[in-house]
Amino acid sequence: xxxxxxxxxxxxxxxxTSALKTLVILGVVLTMVAYSVWAERKVSxxxxxxxxxxxxxxxxxxxxxxxxxKLLLKENFVPGGVNKFFFSIAPSxxxxxxxxxxxxxxxxxxxxxxxxxxxxLDIGVLWVFAVSSLGVYxxxxxxxxxxxxxxxxxxxxxxxxxxxxxxxxxxxxxxVFMITGTLNLGEIVQYQVDNGWMVFPAWFQSGGGxxxxxxxxxxxxxxxxxQSLLWIPMMVSFVIFLIAMFAETNRVPxxxxxxxxELVGGYHTxxxxxxxxxxxxxxxxxxxxxxxxxxTLFLGGWSLPFIPDGSQGWFxxxxxxxxxxxxxxxxxxxxxxxxxxxPRFRFDQLMKLGWYVFFEVAxxxxxxxxxxxxxxxx
Amino acid sequence: MLTILFWVFSVLMLASAAAVVLFRNPVNSAxxxxxxxxxxxxxxxxxxAFFIGVIQVLVYxxxxxxxxxxxxxxxxxxxxxxxxxxxxxxxxxxxxxxGFVVLITHVVKSLPASxxxxxxxxxxxxxxxxxxxxxxxxxxNLPFQIIGVLLLVSTIGVVFLSRRSLR
Numbered sequence: 190x191x192x193x194x195x196x197x198x199x200x201x202x203x204x205x206t207s208a209l210k211t212l213v214i215l216g217v218v219l220t221m222v223a224y225s226v227w228a229e230r231k232v233s234x235x236x237x238x239x240x241x242x243x244x245x246x247x248x249x250x251x252x253x254x255x256x257x258x259k260l261l262l263k264e265n266f267v268p269g270g271v272n273k274f275f276f277s278i279a280p281s282x283x284x285x286x287x288x289x290x291x292x293x294x295x296x297x298x299x300x301x302x303x304x305x306x307x308x309x310l311d312i313g314v315l316w317v318f319a320v321s322s323l324g325v326y327x328x329x330x331x332x333x334x335x336x337x338x339x340x341x342x343x344x345x346x347x348x349x350x351x352x353x354x355x356x357x358x359x360x361x362x363x364x365v366f367m368i369t370g371t372l373n374l375g376e377i378v379q380y381q382v383d384n385g386w387m388v389f390p391a392w393f394q395s396g397g398g399x400x401x402x403x404x405x406x407x408x409x410x411x412x413x414x415x416q417s418l419l420w421i422p423m424m425v426s427f428v429i430f431l432i433a434m435f436a437e438t439n440r441v442p443x444x445x446x447x448x449x450x451e452l453v454g455g456y457h458t459x460x461x462x463x464x465x466x467x468x469x470x471x472x473x474x475x476x477x478x479x480x481x482x483x484x485t486l487f488l489g490g491w492s493l494p495f496i497p498d499g500s501q502g503w504f505x506x507x508x509x510x511x512x513x514x515x516x517x518x519x520x521x522x523x524x525x526x527x528x529x530x531x532p533r534f535r536f537d538q539l540m541k542l543g544w545y546v547f548f549e550v551a552x553x554x555x556x557x558x559x560x561x562x563x564x565x566x567x
Numbered sequence: 568m569l570t571i572l573f574w575v576f577s578v579l580m581l582a583s584a585a586a587v588v589l590f591r592n593p594v595n596s597a598x599x600x601x602x603x604x605x606x607x608x609x610x611x612x613x614x615x616a617f618f619i620g621v622i623q624v625l626v627y628x629x630x631x632x633x634x635x636x637x638x639x640x641x642x643x644x645x646x647x648x649x650x651x652x653x654x655x656x657x658x659x660x661x662x663x664x665x666g667f668v669v670l671i672t673h674v675v676k677s678l679p680a681s682x683x684x685x686x687x688x689x690x691x692x693x694x695x696x697x698x699x700x701x702x703x704x705x706x707x708n709l710p711f712q713i714i715g716v717l718l719l720v721s722t723i724g725v726v727f728l729s730r731r732s733l734r
Binding site: 208260272276284310311312315316318320322323325326329330332333341344345349351352355424544545548549552 | 585594598601617621622624627628629630633634637640641650695696697708719722726729730
């Protein structure tokens with residue numbers, strides 16, 4: 190069978206497995222995007238004591254497809270006086286960075302010996318920040334090229350908001366790297382498999398625990414002094430990162446760029462049909478990617494305590510992948526829950542919160558982590 | 568493969584760098600500059616310098632250019648009107664450019680041909696972020712710390728000053 194051998198050569202194997210992983214992840218995430226729109230409507234309906242979409246399919250489950258068909262069939266109207274070039278590329282610029290972030294997220298341990306991450310970069314986290322910082326161009330250019338006041342205000346707000354919150358977003362995860370000693374997302378997850386999740390450090394490998402229960406396979410459960418001390422800066426990091434992620438993905442309470450009551454629709458006021466849909470989907474894709482990053486950095490990625498990884502058989506590999514997406518879904522539910530619970534911030538409050546609170550706290554948190562690490566090593 | 572990528576990204580980089588100067592509309596220029604930075608980052612990546620490539624995108628394309636765009640939009644800069652050709656300015660420009668090209672060819676020609684005359688980063692087998700970090704924190708620790716403190720103080724200074732003016 191020469192044809193099979195060809196597929197198993199290292200380079201060719203890498204190419205087709207990567208292509209397959211990319212297609213599958215793209216399919217899964219785009220489906221998740223469609224169904225998080227449905228979930229948004231269902232959750233908001235539940236919170237506001239309504240029923241929500243229930244006509245198309247059972248419990249409205251085919252609603253996303255109906256919406257998609259509607260948006261595709263609508264007239265793609267381009268208002269007069271817009272800058273045509275930037276007006277047409279802006280929706281894609283908003284969508285692409287969100288998708289690119291997914292390339293470095295480890296969405297599972299391994300399946301048949303193939304690591305479940307599309308690109309295992311040594312600088313994975315920096316890739317996430319670099320690519321997601323490009324997402325602002327879509328919004329800013331949409332606001333500017335529309336040649337209209339409200340979209341313009343939305344674009345301006347978006348650029349200043351993104352710059353302010355990127356700083357605390359980046360600074361808040363520095364303690365994670367200081368503890369794990371790597372920027373590789375896969376290794377950060379592996380650290381959490383061995384030493385407990387960042388927000389839940391309940392097991393460890395080496396001894397020295399305050400409370401410990403050793404299981405048959407040698408791993409220990411309980412509390413150990415170092416990890417309990419490091420849990421404090423980790424929780425600070427987690428909270429800042431989570432809140433900054435809300436600002437980065439333009440979600441309530443930080444959805445100032447599109448604030449319906451003040452700016453009509455913000456940056457996408459002048460858009461219709463599929464171009465509008467791209468902004469809409471881009472926002473949800475960014476939310477899913479952001480949730481994936483949160484899960485990977487703080488919630489142990491694909492790992493669950495007592496569950497082995499994919500090297501123990503394909504079943505556990507699939508369980509790991511399922512765990513990752515279940516955690517992502519839980520974070521998305523949290524995003525939706527917050528949106529329908531909290532009122533929107535005023536713009537000056539948003540800027541003050543970013544610059545006067547989160548920036549300083551994230552900075553102090555780095556020093557605190559460094560102090561604890563130095564104390565533990567001495 | 569790498570050679571093809573090098574040519575693709577160099578041509579893209581130089582073309583968009585020229586576009587920055589040639590466009591009349593400031594937003595077009597700014598976006599061309601973003602493209603220049605992205606192509607430059609891609610060139611770094613083809614040289615296995617992932618860290619520098621990604622920092623290039625993060626700092627220049629992701630932060631500095633967003634600020635540029637922000638200022639261009641805030642000041643509402645309109646497209647520059649085409650001015651009459653100024654012969655003296657044109658001659659001066661060509662003279663400076665020509666001088667620069669002559670100078671740089673002389674410098675490049677006088678360089679030793681072999682690559683071992685240039686200090687390279689010692690590769691340890693870890694990621695390039697590790698190598699850069701080790702070099703910065705061991706060989707160049709003091710200058711690095713001074714730059715770090717300077718940047719931190721200026722950031723805190725900006726926050727402090729803007730806070731005072733609010734009162």
